[in-house]
Amino acid sequence: MVTETTAGQCYLDRVQGTRRLSNYWWAVVVGLGGLGFLLAGISSYTHLNLLPFADPTQLIFVPQGIVMGAYGVAGLGLSLFLWLLIGWDVGGGYNEYNKQTQQVKIFxxxxxxxxxxxxxVYPLDEVQAIRVDVKDGFNPKRALYLRLRGKRDIPLTQVGRPLALSELEDQAARLAQFLAVPVEGL
Structure with missing residues (x-):
């Protein structure tokens, strides 16, 4: 999401982190699967059916019940990890280009x-260009970078979701026009 504010003096680009629909989906699915496996393992040990849609009491506890319980613990652990990532919003933030303060802030x-x-935080006069990196193939990569004088390039786009080429070009052109710098790599 790109927002231009204050009569063209500030350009704000929000970057989505781990709070994505796919992460919510996988956290729920892995959690439910892990819970099912754990209940199956416990059912095979206690011979008390804890699952309404199956009868895991017929499983032999050693080794089947133990393996089911281990898969359940692993699944619940992975689900917990995903929920923590979503709660912390790792990777989320924004890119702010402010002409009033003459600064670029990447958060x-x-x-x-x-x-x-x-x-x-960098001064605006250190911005040399906007670099576009496009690699197609089995593992495509489409990203924007902020090229600074005498420093390494800073990635501006979110990880894990390649942008459409037209969207990437539009975003690069708008940002380069706002900062009055060239676009490299197209």
């Missing part, structure tokens, strides 16, 4: 800890 949420807030 992302990271892993919990002392470096959870990742914030990079």
């Amino acid at each position: 992302r949420w990271g892993w919990p800890g002392k470096d959870r807030r990742v914030e990079l």
Whole structure:
């Protein structure tokens, strides 16, 4: 989502992190699957049917019940991990280009800890260009980078979802026009 505000003086681009529909989907599916496996393992041990749609009491506890229980614990652990990632919104943030303060601010949420807030601030006059990186094939990559004088390129697009080529070109052109810098790599 791109927002231009303050009479063309500030350009804000929000970056989606782990709070995506697919992550919610997988957290629910893996959690329910893990719970089913764990209940099957417990049912095979206690010979008390805990699942309404199957009868895991017929399973032999060693080794089938133990394996089912282990899969259940692993599934619930993975589901918990996904829910924590969604709650922390790892990778989410924004890119702000502000002509009033003459700064570029790149902000992302990271892993919990002392470096959870990742914030990079650079003067606008250090921006050399907007670089477009396009690689097609089995593992396509389409990303925008902020090229700074004397520093490494900073990725601006979100990870894991390649943009359509037309959308990438439009975003690069709008940003380059706002910053009055060239576009490289097209």
